[in-house]
Amino acid sequence: MEEELPLFYGESGKSVQATLSSLKMLDVGKWPIFSLCSEEELQLIRQACVFGSAGNEVLYTTVNDEIFVLGTNCCGCLGLGDVQSTIEPRRLDSLSGKKIACLSYGSGPHIVLATTEGEVFTWGHNAYSQLGNGTTNHGLVPCHISTNLSNKQVIEVACGSYHSLVLTSDGEVFAWGYNNSGQVGSGSTANQPIPRRVTGCLQTKAVVNIACGQMCSMAVVDTGEVYVWGYNGNGQLGLGSSGNQPTPCRIAALQGIRVQRVACGYAHTLVLTDEGQVYAWGANSYGQLGTGNKSNQSYPTPVVVEKDRIIEIAACHSAHTSAAKTQGGHVYMWGQCRGQSVLLPHLTHFSCTDDVFACFATPAVTWRLLSVEPDDHLTVAESLKREFDNPDTADLTFLVDGKYIYAHKVLLKIRCEHFRSSLEDNEGNVVEMSEFSYPVYRAFLEYLYTDSISLSPEEAVGLLDLATFYRENRLKKLCQQTIKQGICEENAIALLSAAVKYDAQDLEEFCFRFCINHLTVVTQTSGFAEMDHDLLKNFISKASRVGAFKN
Template sequence: MEDEPPPSQEVSVKVLEATLLSALKMLDVGKWPIFSLCSQEELKLIRQACVFGSAGNEVLYATENDEVFVLGMNCSGCLGTGDMQSTIEPRRLDSLCGKKIACLSYGSGPHVVLATEEGEVYTWGHNAYSQLGNGTTNHSLLPCQVSTNLVNKKVIEVACGSHHSMVLTSDGEVYTWGYNNSGQVGSGSTANQPIPRRVTSCLQNKIVVNIACGQMCSMAVVENGEVYVWGYNGNGQLGLGSSGNQPTPCRIAALQGIRVQRVACGYAHTLVLTDEGQIYAWGANSYGQLEPDDHLTVAQSLKKEFDNPETADLKFLVDGKYIHVHKVLLKIRCEHFRSILNNDDEIIEMSEFSYPVYRAFLEYLYTDNIRLPPEDAIGLLDLATLYRENRLKKLCQQTIKQGICEENAIALLSAAVKYEAQDLEEFCFRFCINHLTVVTQTQGFAEMDHDLLKNFISKASRVGAFRN
């Protein structure tokens, strides 16, 4: 499994004045692009919704009459619909209808763990490491109730690591199951755990009030405000002052005298909220996640899924080559495709732009970045203009500015004029003036459009470029 590089042995703990929001909080539908796929009539009926997945491209919601629906990308069957087809139309989950949803957690395997208000637990999705808690390693495309060792227990909170699961009961007990290569189930060994078992050790006589999972670690807050952690610690995410793994629960000594109310985990970092409204953060910081203003964009978190034939449900055919993409993502991220894609589309033949341009555009939808030479960025700027992607236009202009040289300056200037990119046009013009002798000797200048040449000479004359 891929992990972020470990930091120094000494864990840096920072106090941040902010408000910690639970990762499992039911969300305001108006803030999430996935709901643009629903009609206004459907949106009016939503009483409760939980957006999940690696990039918020899956949603489970309940209506006013307790019907449960899912929508979005369906990686490894994480929608629970009985198949692996992504959907842009809401699909009903019959097995959960009539049950009031209390909480839901998503593991990046991917798998889903859900608890009802009655305390029942349902799981579905990927199960190669028994993270569904049903005693097998068989994947499940439908929600199935987990009952082993949870009979007569009311589950009030759930949490998922990448391939392990954890639940909290109303009497303050913690149960875990699934992948355990780093001790993340807290059993004291590294053997996988196929069914729920209570976490004891230091938690044996303590009442837990909150739980959370990182990718391969687990955490619990007890009623007196202490925090106990276990599992993988290569990035210092356990906050123990070292980077060694921890196979059983261990109290964070650095928080001595601080009363914690809630804990939340990222991929390899941790946040806790104290009773005084302060946040402590520790662990990996490669994306600035320990600072309040920096964040990893939603699109960047989808990067691994780009051009993946195993999960994609649509192919772009460009210049005889295929690019694998997700239809749902195109509809969420691009107004142009939202209006032209049909549910039965499997292959879309594109011919207006070149293969490098289309591939760069699709990669941009996944990563929010572009990687291509400035000459190809001209074509991408054309596409961005046509598709009305204003942010992409700005990125193209930045790429062109960074890649401009004497040989391509005239071509880039021509593109800026053509696409009415005034800031870029002025930049290219200034570059040409500052390198006028070399630029006027290039092939691009010799083949310059007559009207553009006349305007260039006129403007250059006005700024004194031809003075002796």
Template sequence: MERCFSVSGDCTAPSLAGRAPPAPAHLVSTAPPAPAPPPTPPPRPGRPRGAGAMVDVSKWPLFSLLSAKETAAVRQACVFGNSANEALYVTHSNEFAVIGLNCSNCLGTGDSLSTIAPRALDALRGKKVASFSYGSGPHVLLATESGELYAWGHNGYSQLGNGTTNQCASPALVTTNLQGKRFKEVACGSHHSLALTTDGEVFAWGYNNCGQVGSGSTANQPSPRRVAGLLQGKAVVGVACGQTSSLALVDNGELYSWGYNGNGQLGLGNNGNQLSPCRLTALQGLCVQQVVAGYAHCLALTDEGALYAWGANTCGQLGTGNKSNQHSPVQVMAEKERVVEVAACHSTHTSAAKTQSGQVYMWGQCRGQSVVLPHLTHFVSTDDVFACVATPAVMWRLLSLETEDFMTLSQALGREFDSPETADLKFSVEGKYIYVHKAVLKIRCDHFRSMFQSHWSEDLQEVIEIEQFSFPVYRSFLHFLYTDTVELPPEDAIGLLDLATSYCENRLKRLCQQIIKRGITVDNAFTLLSAAVRYDAEDLEEFCFRFCVNHLTRVTQTAAFWQVDGAMLKEFICRASRCGAFKN
């Protein structure tokens, strides 16, 4: 489906080994001296030191320890740790399990024992994961779908938010200063933490020698505290962390950063640390929809599919063709097609991106080599990049997946779609035939169930003429009935949305909206908004409206804007005015 719409930054791997938090001088030579590290608990006896396209979790070596049955049960997973030697996963039956070294009690099993066999994480049984992140200690944060916030693992700088520096061997609720708050996203830096509430507030705590918790000082923060300053009154929709820096993405596409800036990773045009959030003015006029942070570099993706990078670049992780650091965002992959996803994580110097047609690129540190320009791979997902070329081979996000060792029903049906050998019916669209199976259509679509009845003339026909839809649209619709996927470029998705509305296919309608969102541009935004209104696609209508408001000046200069009927134009202007689009 997705294919068509489906630090001085050393070139060696960042050293994350060891139980004591690394001083910033280990990150970049220009960092200020670190305060004396707080004491950490002595090691206990015997303690070791240390989703679209299908993704195969067994590409991460740690999962080779699981049996085929255990692997098939994995629904969500994350590999983390200093050497990618710890993993947490959730099964299809919503059971939690962990495996690995258990450095700093990061497995959450209540003890310090490592394990090569999965162990149940009973403290989280029955919970559903909304967001998962890990630090370098490592410490672990997890937000549930019900808004609860859990933390465990290394805590030498109070990065667990419990007001102490004692390690936590089991998942524990983070509650201090958070009464009544519900969380939807978490992010961990080296030894600091961010959590985003469902109402758009950011809380931070932990190590703060460079201002990475955004409190306005460099004092460590032992418990959660709301990040205010320029974020006051803003609705934050995403957060990310580098090793000692932080980022927040606002609902209007603005991006803010704070913390360590020795390599320009804050994107502010200089290398001075910031103790509270600062807006990236270099991206003014652009609407950022995704931001990720590497060890000391950042990638941002706009709603028009443009990719920007800044920060450390000694491994080529910015993709600019050289190894010079950048203190301000620069566009990369401008000559490529639209980018729909970017990937990085603070444990590596590796970057990845996926384009609209499903092509996956990688650059930066790749299997020990410095790749300074985006390199086209054979991978089907950005997750594969981190499994196969990053050091360490961690996951850059909580991975949702399905593993299959047999042909599914949809795969078997998909193989027979448009096959003259087995079909018992064909549609004629624009003079071309599409071969299908009447029984499949009746099972999958109420429209056809009604059509193929004895009192309908179509029930006796071997060829059915279709005149109201184009061949690509109707073929894509029939293919969807066989595979649950849509293979159609964004420009044809409006026609498919029309068909889905006519046939009351709500799931297909939602998929069409996703495709259209990925294909939105300034030139077609108002056309898509008009279509969303016409087909009663509320989510798409809201998305297109926000895009038009975020790019208001350019949208109002397009032909589509002035060709729309007066009633809709008036409604748009009134609605945009109510949300403050015309304020000076």
């Protein structure tokens, strides 16, 4: 049931298989708000949440466990004590020393955060008591919420547009905030100013997962049953009706199906079963149910993604977008995609569901707290790079200009045809090298370990000589690129001479064009005055043919 959608594919038309290396770096650059951060700041990020009506606010933590915020600061949602916007990251000192376990946000926006110690902090928009501090005053700084939660350890949080849920380690759900449709689950429609335990059908149940739509709430219990309450105008509660539900009610249509996770969009719901199957229901004006049409569904409906098992579902209450990830690493999306309607699951080129919301959802916000675990695993390339010039593991030493360079015979044989033959019968462990300088030969050996070079343009000329001698064509191209970047009026003739000498035709043409474009100054340099006779003759002849001497 997959439709063609070329725009989601890479140039090859193939999906990208997820690998362990894709987990190593948190690529927050896909969210526009992070363009305000420097590259150095981005490298330090370990957790991040992008929120707000236009994705213009962000909170992130660093490797040093510091919390920073950035953005428009609507209703004081950055927690800085004011409502001033900031285009530079500011440290949230009031949460200094706290480590974030989970975080969610509302439409106001308001923030609900739980620490690794199970404490809850809230701030931001509070017109409907969604901060749970007993007032309706906007919270400009994080407030520790302890009423009815003082002896509880909160392990999960969820926000609707203007209400909040938390889940404790003992399986209890507490709710507060806007309650016009029963989304707090108290049995009435009065707003709830402080945390109150959601009871009724959940009284004796152990909840393992919670989620919020715009004005509805969901809970999965340890037996795999799903309980729902709140607004149901689009059938988002999955009860087969459109009437609101003021207290938790079990979804009878999922009888015999064991649900593991629930995710809520603005007015639609997704669940993931223990068998890797996805069901959806609710609003479908953008195809967010993945059924191939735009008709709302008030009963759970299977979503056919692919034969592979689904291991993750994604949605958030501020968007009409759905996403899922398979066991094979394929990421699919459906629903609203930058204003378009995608009616069936489509394969994307992403390796994580987070990127779907960064690139396709409106607004571009995160559906969960992004997090990356420090990964000490080195790739093959990184391991080889680290071993270059390491005397502890080397079995071959080069002596150049009185200095030692340590290498590994087997790697040199694998990487270079010259060494494959020259080291075949070499029993010694020390090789003296006099043909090339130490910087040049070291750069050559390092290139064999790293696939890159780091030399000045002048030294790169010597490496170009070596690359020509050893017939290393790729290295020859890299040298030419480096030399081009360092050309100036003073050295243009010398570089041109080197290009001719080593038959680097692309570089020769580049240097010649540079000399023509700066002819007056170049002809006054010492390099031009000392130019080889044959090269000078050829230069003048060629320059004449391109009209360099015409008035």
